[in-house]
Amino acid sequence: MTQATATSIPPATLAPAPRANVWRSILDTLTIPVLAIFTALVASGLIIAFTAPTVLELLPTFFQQPGVVLGTMWNTVITAYLALFQGAFGDWGAILQAVQTWSSTGDATELWRALRDPFESLVAATPYIFTGLAVAVGFKGGLFNIGVEGQLFAGAIASAWLGFAIDGLPWFIHLPLALFGGIAAGAVWAGIAGLLKATRGVNEVINTIMLNYIMFLLTDWLLSDGGPLRGSAGAPRTPEIYPTAYLPRLLPDPVRFHWGFFLAIGAVFFVYWFLWKTTIGFEVRTVGASPTAAKYAGIAVGRVIVLTMALSGSLAGLGGANELLGLNHYMVAAFSPGYGFDAIALALLGKSNPFGVLASALLFGALRNGATRMQSVASVPVDIISVMQAMIIAFIAAPEIVRWIYRLRAPAQQEREVFARGWGG
Amino acid sequence: MPPILELRGITKRFPGVLANDHIDLTLNQGEIHALLGENGAGKSTLMNVLYGLYHPDEGEILIRDKPAHITGPRDAIAQGIGMVHQHFMLIPVFTVTENVMLGDESITNGVVLDRKKVAQEIRDLSVRYGLEVNPDLYIKDLSVGIQQRVEIIKLLYRKADILILDEPTAVLTPQEADDLFQVLRNLKAQGNSIIFITHKLREVLELADRITVLRLGKVVGSADPKSTNSAELARMMVGRSVILSVDKAPAQPKEVVLKVEHLTVRDPRAGDAVNDISFEVRAGEVLGIAGVQGNGQTELAQALTGLRAVESGRVTILGHDTTHATPRQLFELDVAHVPEDRQQDGLVLSFPVEDNLVLNEYYRPPFAQGISLNFKEIERAAAERLKEYDIRTPSIFVKTANLSGGNQQKVIVAREFTGPIKLLIASQPTRGLDVGSIEYIHNRIIEKRDAGTAVLLISNELDEIMSLSDRIAVMYKGRIIDTVNAAEATKEALGLLMAGVQQDAAHAPEISPELKTEMQDEIA
Numbered sequence: 004m005t006q007a008t009a010t011s012i013p014p015a016t017l018a019p020a021p022r023a024n025v026w027r028s029i030l031d032t033l034t035i036p037v038l039a040i041f042t043a044l045v046a047s048g049l050i051i052a053f054t055a056p057t058v059l060e061l062l063p064t065f066f067q068q069p070g071v072v073l074g075t076m077w078n079t080v081i082t083a084y085l086a087l088f089q090g091a092f093g094d095w096g097a098i099l100q101a102v103q104t105w106s107s108t109g110d111a112t113e114l115w116r117a118l119r120d121p122f123e124s125l126v127a128a129t130p131y132i133f134t135g136l137a138v139a140v141g142f143k144g145g146l147f148n149i150g151v152e153g154q155l156f157a158g159a160i161a162s163a164w165l166g167f168a169i170d171g172l173p174w175f176i177h178l179p180l181a182l183f184g185g186i187a188a189g190a191v192w193a194g195i196a197g198l199l200k201a202t203r204g205v206n207e208v209i210n211t212i213m214l215n216y217i218m219f220l221l222t223d224w225l226l227s228d229g230g231p232l233r234g235s236a237g238a239p240r241t242p243e244i245y246p247t248a249y250l251p252r253l254l255p256d257p258v259r260f261h262w263g264f265f266l267a268i269g270a271v272f273f274v275y276w277f278l279w280k281t282t283i284g285f286e287v288r289t290v291g292a293s294p295t296a297a298k299y300a301g302i303a304v305g306r307v308i309v310l311t312m313a314l315s316g317s318l319a320g321l322g323g324a325n326e327l328l329g330l331n332h333y334m335v336a337a338f339s340p341g342y343g344f345d346a347i348a349l350a351l352l353g354k355s356n357p358f359g360v361l362a363s364a365l366l367f368g369a370l371r372n373g374a375t376r377m378q379s380v381a382s383v384p385v386d387i388i389s390v391m392q393a394m395i396i397a398f399i400a401a402p403e404i405v406r407w408i409y410r411l412r413a414p415a416q417q418e419r420e421v422f423a424r425g426w427g428g
Numbered sequence: 429m430p431p432i433l434e435l436r437g438i439t440k441r442f443p444g445v446l447a448n449d450h451i452d453l454t455l456n457q458g459e460i461h462a463l464l465g466e467n468g469a470g471k472s473t474l475m476n477v478l479y480g481l482y483h484p485d486e487g488e489i490l491i492r493d494k495p496a497h498i499t500g501p502r503d504a505i506a507q508g509i510g511m512v513h514q515h516f517m518l519i520p521v522f523t524v525t526e527n528v529m530l531g532d533e534s535i536t537n538g539v540v541l542d543r544k545k546v547a548q549e550i551r552d553l554s555v556r557y558g559l560e561v562n563p564d565l566y567i568k569d570l571s572v573g574i575q576q577r578v579e580i581i582k583l584l585y586r587k588a589d590i591l592i593l594d595e596p597t598a599v600l601t602p603q604e605a606d607d608l609f610q611v612l613r614n615l616k617a618q619g620n621s622i623i624f625i626t627h628k629l630r631e632v633l634e635l636a637d638r639i640t641v642l643r644l645g646k647v648v649g650s651a652d653p654k655s656t657n658s659a660e661l662a663r664m665m666v667g668r669s670v671i672l673s674v675d676k677a678p679a680q681p682k683e684v685v686l687k688v689e690h691l692t693v694r695d696p697r698a699g700d701a702v703n704d705i706s707f708e709v710r711a712g713e714v715l716g717i718a719g720v721q722g723n724g725q726t727e728l729a730q731a732l733t734g735l736r737a738v739e740s741g742r743v744t745i746l747g748h749d750t751t752h753a754t755p756r757q758l759f760e761l762d763v764a765h766v767p768e769d770r771q772q773d774g775l776v777l778s779f780p781v782e783d784n785l786v787l788n789e790y791y792r793p794p795f796a797q798g799i800s801l802n803f804k805e806i807e808r809a810a811a812e813r814l815k816e817y818d819i820r821t822p823s824i825f826v827k828t829a830n831l832s833g834g835n836q837q838k839v840i841v842a843r844e845f846t847g848p849i850k851l852l853i854a855s856q857p858t859r860g861l862d863v864g865s866i867e868y869i870h871n872r873i874i875e876k877r878d879a880g881t882a883v884l885l886i887s888n889e890l891d892e893i894m895s896l897s898d899r900i901a902v903m904y905k906g907r908i909i910d911t912v913n914a915a916e917a918t919k920e921a922l923g924l925l926m927a928g929v930q931q932d933a934a935h936a937p938e939i940s941p942e943l944k945t946e947m948q949d950e951i952a
Contacts, residue, residue: 280800280801281799281800281801282790282791282796282799282800282801283799285783285790285801288779289776289779289787292776292777292778292779293772293775293776293777293778295769295772295773296772296773296774296775296776296787297776298735298755298773299733299735299755299765299767299773299774299788300755300787300788301754301755301756301757301758301759301788302756303754303756
């Protein structure tokens with residue numbers, strides 16, 4: 004029988020800090036999303052090819068002239084995607100030409116026209132960033148905020164009202180006031196759902212959906228004929244806000260790029276700092292991960308739920324204010340094409356990480372913006388972008404499909420983690 | 429006769445650790461071979477290698493004298509190896525038959541599932557091995573013990589004759605464990621070979637034909653259960669002599685720390701869970717609360733620690749009225765709490781170990797300045813606690829879910845025992861842990877007592893109560909029916925109290941049959 008001497012493992016010697024291999028882990032994290040996007044592009048390409056009228060016409064003759072049919076399909080897809088990418092990232096040929104015109108004649112009109120598209124992608128991404136962050140903050144706190152769309156409306160209405168109802172303020176007071184109005188309105192609207200959940204245990208999913216309806220109908224009423232916020236014009240909309248409340252544009256017409264984008268980037272860093280570097284953020288994440296453990300640890304769970312919802316709503320509200328003060332300058336009933344709902348997918352895509360949300364929002368913004376050009380140049384319906392987004396999300400939600408397609412091995416991470424469990428018994 | 433299964437020089441390395449170091453193991457046909465070792469000794473890693481979940485860095489596996497290349501569970505099953513995991517892989521809303529045929533469906537006419545045939549096969553297996561499983565019942569309606577048998581049937585149905593059971597008794601009551609042992613003996617008698625992984629000494633001695641002991645990834649020896657004993661096995665497992673009973677000096681009780689007066693706690697489902705209880709715990713003593721599970725101990729602990737509302741009565745800690753205090757207020761009064769359900773209440777499993785080590789203290793200096801967290805301090809304190817409490821984890825950044833139960837409990841103990849604690853409320857502090865961890869935690873509790881902490885210990889393990897407590901209060905149906913001096917208490921007397929029988933009472937109540945069995949389990 005073996006009689007070994009007492010040796011326990013000194014844990015310190017077993018601790019190679021796993022934070023060292025940051026690049027490796029970033030690479031691991033990015034593999035799946037990048038491949039998912041690529042796969043979705045290929046699959047959408049097939050859909051475009053098989054739905055284009057020119058291709059459908061030729062398809063019965065496939066066996067007589069396969070080369071021609073395949074060539075047409077290829078051309079259709081290439082034309083569509085070229086338009087998509089030029090719409091999203093700019094037509095760099097045109098931009099270079101415009102630069103030449105500008106340097107030789109001093110006329111920059113062409114240049115700004117050419118630069119409109121790439122900047123428009125950022126403009127389109129901005130509301131996605133805000134709403135995506137709003138959903139992500141909720142997820143981190145264990146709350147499913149489906150009411151982002153309504154909170155976005157709340158923020159937009161509040162900032163519109165502050166924008167047109169008060170005259171004579173200098174911009175450095177009027178603009179922040181309108182922005183804060185949007186933040187506050189979003190926070191209050193979401194806070195109601197949080198309060199109901201914390202005090203009465205009402206599920207926030209039901210709550211926020213109902214609050215959405217209330218907000219949409221409230222908007223309709225406010226803007227209806229004779230409604231309190233109805234502008235004098237014939238259309239159902241508010242009066243235009245005063246220019247002192249505008250989020251200033253940074254570049255000449257027709258580039259619509261405005262300060263809101265930088266507010267959004269600021270919000271990304273703020274959310275990151277808040278969630279991971281502050282005690283309150285720690286509480287939010289603890290409640291999200293385990294409410295029972297949070298209670299045990301002395302965290303006032305109810306208060307944190309209200310706070311999380313309010314923060315989530317304030318981001319959505321700021322998003323609404325930002326769109327209104329930066330672009331529309333007045334409130335309409337069809338204010339948003341569904342930013343608050345797309346944001347749920349977006350937060351999932353970004354794994355509820357603020358920087359992940361930023362990346363996904365930039366992608367969605369670029370796709371949405373490029374789609375407009377794709378429709379006008381290649382007559383491919385804008386809806387194909389929704390299909391593409393849906394596929395990207397499906398592939399990311401089911402990474403096994405992507406791994407199977409590309410014959411990837413499960414990440415080494417997995418074996419390491421299982422081991423740590425096994426090692427502990 | 430050659431062994432049915434042979435492992436030769438199996439080595440498995442993980443970053444920073446040698447989990448299995450040249451392990452040799454043989455399994456003969458028709459034997460029960462116990463693999464004994466502390467949590468973290470490498471038992472599960474070895475079995476995962478055998479089951480094809482890990483690929484060994486060195487070494488080979490021979491099955492029936494032929495080299496085998498196992499690349500996954502499917503291969504393992506094809507070779508006749510089956511494994512029952514600690515956590516079952518069953519679908520609750522499916523019947524036993526459906527679960528058994530899942531992944532290996534028996535089909536007639538091309539598409540129709542042949543449930544009848546499979547059900548008949550299950551009945552046959554059930555009769556043959558004395559499993560007593562009804563194939564038509566839904567999994568969700570079965571007890572844990574029967575569910576485990578369904579897992580065994582799944583393997584037998586797939587013609588496995590080498591069975592691996594990973595800590596099978598961890599989830600069972602003592603009675604269910606005894607039944608399982610009978611099943612395993614039947615399986616053995618009919619020629620099956622079994623590897624039984626455990627850290628419980630009693631089970632090994634009772635069941636195994638051969639014992640192999642692992643420590644720190646190496647085989648440290650083997651033993652014959654007929655000629656060895658608990659103390660010797662424990663020494664091999666831990667690497668030093670283990671004192672199976674706690675060595676402690678007589679208590680030096682001082683001032684009253686916790687005072688409970690006429691406390692009543694209501695459980696919405698079951699009326700008064702705690703009914704008019706009064707007691708005191710003094711600095712420097714351990715008051716043990718004994719009782720059969722479900723007699724109000726859980727609710728008492730929750731009420732005292734601010735997790736459950738108090739209906740009536742009064743709780744005072746060092747002169748402060750804490751009847752309705754929040755967990756945070758209690759923490760500020762230097763009250764430590766080891767919760768009964770460590771995974772639900774005590775830890776956030778998805779957080780790294782460092783966060784869990786400061787889970788109740790994150791909000792105040794030195795870990796926070798204003799609202800901003802000071803990670804340098806958190807990491808420093810975490811590393812220190814890791815070392816002091818010998819928590820086995822590759823680093824403080826590992827997710828807590830990936831630690832073993834024993835190490836998870838040590839994380840809680842490290843967090844709760846740090847600092848000058850005045851009152852310690854420990855609920856089931858060693859449930860499910862191995863000998864080494866139990867000894868460690870017991871010693872820490874006594875250390876705290878000797879340093880002047882008042883300890884309220886709540887446990888279903890009568891042995892634990894008797895070895896740690898200075899006084900023992902017995903709870904029965906929400907009341908404390910008696911408090912006795914630990915030095916004078918006997919198992920038999922406590923067992924009677926736990927069943928609700930007061931010795932001096934003139935009219936002792938009748939004892940129901942279930943209570944009697946529960947009582948006997950506790951005494952055993």
